[in-house]
Structure formats: structure tokens, C-alpha cells
């Protein structure tokens with residue numbers, strides 16, 4: 001590592017603080033309250049600042065590099081969002097403040113709920129879940145509660161084979177049996193297989209649309225009709241909403257529950273697994289099951305509105321998150337949405353789709369394109385051709401780092417061998433896209449003429465290849481002296 005740990009840089013007796021001289025009698029603290037063996041590194045403030053600044057510069061980030069990480073929508077996060085979230089009226093709020101002191105914050109949340117309901121075509125929204133997977137969990141718990149109420153023992157959740165791993169994982173965590181539906185030759189849900197899997201035991205189908213192949217399922221309405229005809233519900237994984245924003249609404253396709261990833265489509269920072277924001281939207285019949293608290297609006301005299309936190313909802317599934325969700329992220333999401341306006345949201349979808357198709361058309365001569373049809377906001381290449389020279393998708397991903405580009409998602413979705421999942425987003429310029437094309441073509445040539453070069457990449461990063469299997473199986477995340 002180019003940067004040692006703070007513990008390694010520590011010098012005993014060199015603290016980063018100065019305390020005034022004691023001017024009261026010395027009184028030892030009760031030993032029961034003392035934490036023992038608190039081995040903190042001892043450094044000056046300047047050394048600490050330099051350490052963290054250097055570490056931040058060792059990373060690839062959306063603010064420093066092109067970041068076409070498929071399925072993650074690594075768009076630029078406008079700094080104005082952070083500025084607004086940092087306003088003292090928002091940043092200094094305490095979640096335990098009484099209702100009458102937080103009317104403005106509640107009004108803001110209600111406004112965001114209404115906008116997200118309009119964008120998705122749903123009747124009610126909860127902003128509580130902290131991520132997409134958390135939205136999935138919340139939505140499926142609501143579906144389970146709904147069927148229990150009706151006395152129906154539906155214990156199966158259907159998931160296409162192109163789905164993100166969180167879909168089957170969430171369903172399995174809740175005790176549902178997961179049944180996988182294969183994709184057809186065009187990358188959509190195979191209708192015959194769907195029919196064969198549908199039964200009175202099916203609680204829901206979870207669908208991502210456009211799916212993780214970047215393809216819009218042309219049979220969406222038919223799928224919805226068939227699932228509903230058997231009494232099942234439709235869950236929309238909104239991770240890819242960027243592609244249809246302002247153009248089409250999952251509520252209009254027949255979906256009953258949707259989650260959105262504000263940290264993708266609505267331009268709030270991704271937080272390394274959290275904190276993000278994964279609001280859910282539901283159709284009216286599921287509204288009673290929404291998590292607590294639900295914000296209600298009561299008209300008062302002189303046309304003012306009082307916002308209240310309603311905890312008295314007997315059918316609610318209860319709390320899924322402390323307080324009201326990740327509030328400052330919700331401020332960012334609202335700022336972004338209002339700044340775009342309805343026409344701007346539609347433009348986001350159009351440009352993200354245009355950018356993806358531009359890259360796809362330019363690269364399909366050099367890499368295998370398993371589904372050669374117009375894509376939405378992302379597309380999948382396969383490094384099959386390069387594999388013939390012993391260069392794998394992983395090698396290509398690593399080589400991109402040497403050219404100052406963050407790799408695309410690799411080996412996902414699982415149904416494409418040697419997958420490279422590329423999502424440029426709408427915030428990249430034509431020059432950046434052209435450079436990416438140039439670099440990808442260069443790497444394809446290197447793979448053919450000098451495979452060892454690609455296999456050994458990266459050469460320019462502080463850490464080259466790590467043993468990711470060892471890192472996952474035996475994570476060593478603590479510093480031991």
C-alpha cells in the first residue's frame with residue numbers, strides 16, 4: 001500500500017489535541033465506566049488530514065473518473081444537492097424534535113412522496129427504506145401481510161433468471177420459495193415458463209424492467225395480466241428506472257409495488273452499501289400495510305396544513321428504519337427532481353438511452369453482443385471472443401483502470417458468459433464516450449496481440465490484483481499490533 005495505516009504512523013505521546021491546564025481538583029473517573037484497552041493512534045491533526053486526503057485520492061470516483069458501472073447508474077451528483085442538504089434548517093434537525101418544530105421537514109417529505117407517486121404511477125409512497133434491497137424487503141413483507149390478511153397461503157415468489165441477486169435473496173430471507181423463470185431468446189421473460197410456474201401458491205413476480213440485460217420486456221402488459229389472473233401481485237424492481245423516467249410508469253403497466261433507488265436514478269451518492277434511499281410505492285389496496293410512521297396531512301383553518309406522524313395504523317408492517325428514512329438524502333433527491341422538472345426527467349431517460357446505444361453500436365464489432373437489439377440505459381457485451389486469447393472479462397476490467405476508467409460491472413447478469421455490463425448514464429459528454437470507445441477498442445487489440453499485457457493489468461494502481469475469493473471468505477478488516 002502506498003499509504004500506511006494510521007496505527008503504523010502513530011508515535012506514542014504525539015496527540016492531535018491540546019487540553020487547558022487542569023484548574024480543578026483531580027478526581028479519578030469511576031473505573032466501571034472506563035473503556036479499557038482503547039488503543040487509538042497518536043498523530044497530529046495535519047497527519048490525519050493528509051492521511052485521509054491521500055486515501056481519498058487513491059480511489060476511483062464519479063467526481064474523478066468515467067464510471068460506467070452497469071446496474072449502478074453512477075451519474076454525476078450535482079453539488080447543489082449537497083449544499084441544500086447542508087442547510088442548517090435540515091442538517092441540524094434532531095429526529096426526536098416534536099412534530100410542531102419539524103413541519104417544514106415533513107412537508108418536504110410529503111412533497112417528495114407525491115412526486116415519486118406521480119413518477120411511478122403509484123397511489124402511496126414510503127420513504128423509509130435505506131436502499132433498493134431494503135425496499136424489496138419492505139415490499140415483500142407488505143405482500144406477505146396482505147395475503148395473510150386474506151387467509152391465502154401463497155408462499156412462492158417468481159424471479160426471472162436475469163434478476164439482481166437481491167431479488168431471490170430477499171424473497172428467500174422472508175421464507176418464500178423462489179422459483180426462477182428462464183429468459184427467452186430476446187432477453188425477456190419466457191411466457192410459457194411463466195405460465196407453467198403460475199399457481200395459487202404464487203405470491204408475486206419480481207420484475208426489473210428494463211431488465212439487467214438493459215432490455216425492455218415487450219410482454220410486460222401480458223406478464224402483468226397473467227400474474228394477476230392467478231391472484232399474484234407484481235413487484236417492480238426500479239433500479240433501472242433511469243431508462244424510462246418521465247416516459248413510462250410501472251403503475252400503468254400493472255405493478256402493485258415498486259422500489260426506487262434514489263442513489264441511482266435520483267442522483268444521491270452511493271454509500272458503499274448504504275446509506276442510500278430506496279423508497280417504495282404501492283397501489284391503494286396495499287396502503288394500510290405501509291411501514292410506520294406514515295405522514296398525514298390535516299387541513300387546518302386558514303388553509304394551512306398540519307403534518308403529523310401517524311403511528312396508529314393497525315395493519316402496518318411496523319417500522320423498517322429508525323426515524324423517517326435517510327432524511328438528508330431525501331432532501332438531495334427532492335432538490336434533484338425539482339431542478340430537473342418533468343421535461344428534464346424525460347430528457348434524462350432519453351439521453352441515458354442514447355448514450356448506451358451509441359456505445360453499443362460502436363463496440364459491437366470488437367466484442368460479442370449477445371442481444372443485438374436497441375437497448376435502454378445499459379447493455380451487455382461478452383468477452384467470449386477475447387477469452388479465445390485467454391483474456392477474460394475481469395482482465396479487461398482491470399486494464400481499463402490503467403486508462404483511467406472505472407470498469408463496468410462484470411460477470412452479471414449471470415446468464416451471459418464473460419459479461420461486461422456497461423451503463424454510461426446521461427451525464428457523460430460525447431468526448432468521454434468517444435474516449436471510452438477508443439480505449440475499449442485498444443484493449444480488444446491488446447487482447448489479441450499481447451494478451452499477457454491485459455492479463456497482468458492493472459499497472460498504474462497502488463494495489464494490483466487482490467485475491468478476492470480469499471478476501472470474501474476470510475476478510476481481515478482489523479489492524480492487529
Ligand SMILES: Cc1ncc(COP(=O)(O)O)c(C=O)c1O
Nearest residue numbers: 071131132133164166237239261
Ligand atoms: C437490478 C437491481 N436490483 C436491486 C438492487 C439492489 O439495490 P441496493 O444496492 O440499493 O440495495 C440493485 C443494485 O445494484 C440492482 O442493480
